[in-house]
Amino acid sequence: MTDEDYFEQLKLLEYINHFNVHFALLLRRYKRFKEINTIGNNDIDVITYLDMIVVQLRAMCIENERYKNNYTVQILLRKVGEDSLADKIDDMLNEEFYDGSLNVNIRTALKIIADEFICHYDNFDGENQHRLSLADIFMNKLRNPYERTNLDYIMKTLFDCIGEGLTIKMKGESAEE
16 A cells, blocks of 8 residues: 555545544434434424434535535545445435425425525515425425335435445455455
């Protein structure tokens, strides 16, 4: 291994360590959410955990492509040579989430909830009043155990891809070794 390869590996390990800080927090929040979430429970703790999870999903999965060093799942997977797993997450995010008056995929639903209702308070007066109802619809769909593209589905896809992708392989080693 050359010095350059060694330093590249160190940078990658540092990136993985920093990513894991965020991922571990997401896992802890999701675990707690699963413990307290029940159908019909609209307690502030349930809503708060769901809000935090949505914001973390937004930050960890949906990023402008020009930010190549942010800690997104897809960037991490591509850094370790697992492009197909990163694509699998992108495919999941592009799946249909809501087919009401407008077609919305999972990516757009998470962005609408996080960007317009949690992190920013967009104006919903006049012609934008319908956006307020969308947030409630989307949050309920995420919590609904009978919806296919709910929070459990999103999290399982992430867990599966990250778990498979972070089986660290050194250069020259195959996955079977």
